[in-house]
Amino acid sequence: MESIQAIKQRFGIIGNNAALNRAIEKALQVSPTDISVLVTGESGVGKESIPKIIHSLSHRKHGKYIAVNCGAIPEGTIDSELFGHEKGAFTGATQTRNGYFEVADNGTIFLDEVGELPLTTQVRLLRVLENGEFIKVGSSKVQKTNVRIVAATNVNMFEAIKKGKFREDLYYRLSTVEILLPPLRARKDDIHLLFRKFASDFAMKYKMPSIRLDESATEMLTKYRWNGNIRQLRNVAEQISVLEERRSITPDTLRQYLPNTSGNLPAVIENEKSESDFSSEREILYKVLFDMKSDLNDLKKLTMELMQNGVSQKVKEDNESLIQKIYGEDENDEVFHEEETTAPVKLLSISPEVTVVSEADKYHFAEDVEEEETLSLHDKELELIKKSLERNKGKRKAAAKELGISERTLYRKIKQFDL
Numbered sequence: 001m002e003s004i005q006a007i008k009q010r011f012g013i014i015g016n017n018a019a020l021n022r023a024i025e026k027a028l029q030v031s032p033t034d035i036s037v038l039v040t041g042e043s044g045v046g047k048e049s050i051p052k053i054i055h056s057l058s059h060r061k062h063g064k065y066i067a068v069n070c071g072a073i074p075e076g077t078i079d080s081e082l083f084g085h086e087k088g089a090f091t092g093a094t095q096t097r098n099g100y101f102e103v104a105d106n107g108t109i110f111l112d113e114v115g116e117l118p119l120t121t122q123v124r125l126l127r128v129l130e131n132g133e134f135i136k137v138g139s140s141k142v143q144k145t146n147v148r149i150v151a152a153t154n155v156n157m158f159e160a161i162k163k164g165k166f167r168e169d170l171y172y173r174l175s176t177v178e179i180l181l182p183p184l185r186a187r188k189d190d191i192h193l194l195f196r197k198f199a200s201d202f203a204m205k206y207k208m209p210s211i212r213l214d215e216s217a218t219e220m221l222t223k224y225r226w227n228g229n230i231r232q233l234r235n236v237a238e239q240i241s242v243l244e245e246r247r248s249i250t251p252d253t254l255r256q257y258l259p260n261t262s263g264n265l266p267a268v269i270e271n272e273k274s275e276s277d278f279s280s281e282r283e284i285l286y287k288v289l290f291d292m293k294s295d296l297n298d299l300k301k302l303t304m305e306l307m308q309n310g311v312s313q314k315v316k317e318d319n320e321s322l323i324q325k326i327y328g329e330d331e332n333d334e335v336f337h338e339e340e341t342t343a344p345v346k347l348l349s350i351s352p353e354v355t356v357v358s359e360a361d362k363y364h365f366a367e368d369v370e371e372e373e374t375l376s377l378h379d380k381e382l383e384l385i386k387k388s389l390e391r392n393k394g395k396r397k398a399a400a401k402e403l404g405i406s407e408r409t410l411y412r413k414i415k416q417f418d419l
């Protein structure tokens with residue numbers, strides 16, 4: 001059996017924390033079996049590497065490994081994605097399609113964000129787990145499959161069960177073995193180690209000297225709560241690497257990249273799962289909402305300008321930075337010169353000219369209506385991007401081409417939506 005150290009090296013896992021080592025050890029122990037595993041832990045703690053370890057050390061390693069983000073698939077299509085459908089099962093089902101459970105026969109399926117599965121899908125999943133049976137949507141034929149399931153969640157499953165959103169029997173079936181990944185704030189010794197690793201990766205990527213934290217900044221880094229965990233730490237390391245000219249980082253500089261640190265409260269380490277598991281989600285949502293509100297205000301300002309002055313070169317020039325902020329970089333950017341598809345996806349290529357307010361509507365742009373539209377626009381955009389990335393197996397270039405945007409814009413969107 002490979003050592004924990006070797007596994008960490010193979011899967012790029014940094015850290016020496018005892019709870020992290022225990023999680024990897026558990027993954028090693030269960031990998032030769034077909035036991036269902038539930039990986040739990042806050043958002044951004046690194047849950048995605050556990051099913052990969054389990055699959056690649058199992059006898060299924062030559063079979064397929066399919067990762068499904070249950071939260072990203074619309075409720076109406078998830079059964080068909082997972083279990084397939086028969087031709088004519090619903091409008092648009094022009095051909096029979098095999099679902100992931102059929103395709104991954106003798107392999108492993110990773111059900112990420114399993115807490116998001118609709119109840120009807122949970123019933124189907126329970127059946128596969130119990131006896132390997134499933135039925136395609138629109139079919140009556142029972143099929144068999146031999147799939148190992150590893151699931152992950154960052155939500156409190158007991159809460160979900162209590163609220164009737166998750167079946168208790170399925171929870172116990174999925175979590176025969178539970179692997180808990182600790183939050184970063186409970187891995188204090190690993191924080192600076194990870195930061196140095198990310199700083200050196202970004203120094204290589206952007207071809208500049210690596211940033212270094214002075215002693216007090218290191219202390220601040222270690223005491224911070226890191227509600228977004230390793231994902232947030234990585235983002236902070238990237239932002240500082242790119243934006244700061246001085247390579248030696250002081251607490252004053254670092255503070256600017258750490259939200260809500262005015263009180264600089266040291267992190268409280270919870271030993272048990274508690275309500276606080278959800279605080280990070282809440283904060284992330286608040287941030288997204290604030291960013292959207294700010295974009296909305298910018299849009300309003302721009303719309304007003306356009307209504308008053310029409311679309312002219314002057315308006316474009318006067319509002320250049322605003323337009324860039326809202327709509328992103330010019331798609332014909334000289335540095336990233338890429339072929340755009342002939343029919344770009346509309347949602348992603350809104351130009352200011354699209355924001356036309358008819359004369360009759362001039363005084364009826366009620367705030368709540370605009371907000372609702374902006375929200376659904378974001379949702380649709382996010383969904384399009386996720387789907388495209390999944391279809392193209394995470395290959396950004398292909399996804400960008402499919403979406404009709406430049407790779408750089410896609411990169412920005414991925415960052416924006418934290419995909």
Ligand SMILES: Nc1ncnc2c1ncn2[C@@H]1O[C@H](COP(=O)(O)OP(=O)(O)OP(=O)(O)O)[C@@H](O)[C@H]1O
Nearest residue numbers: 012013014042043044045046047048049154230231
């Ligand atoms: N120990 C680690 N060493 C290096 N990088 C890590 C480690 N753990 C996580 N990461 C990186 O942190 C990021 C977040 O990890 P991951 O996507 O696995 O989080 P997650 O637990 O699945 O979060 P979510 O619940 O939001 O999906 C990834 O870029 C991953 O590569």
Ligand SMILES: [Mg+2]
Nearest residue numbers: 047048112152
């Ligand atoms: Mg994940």
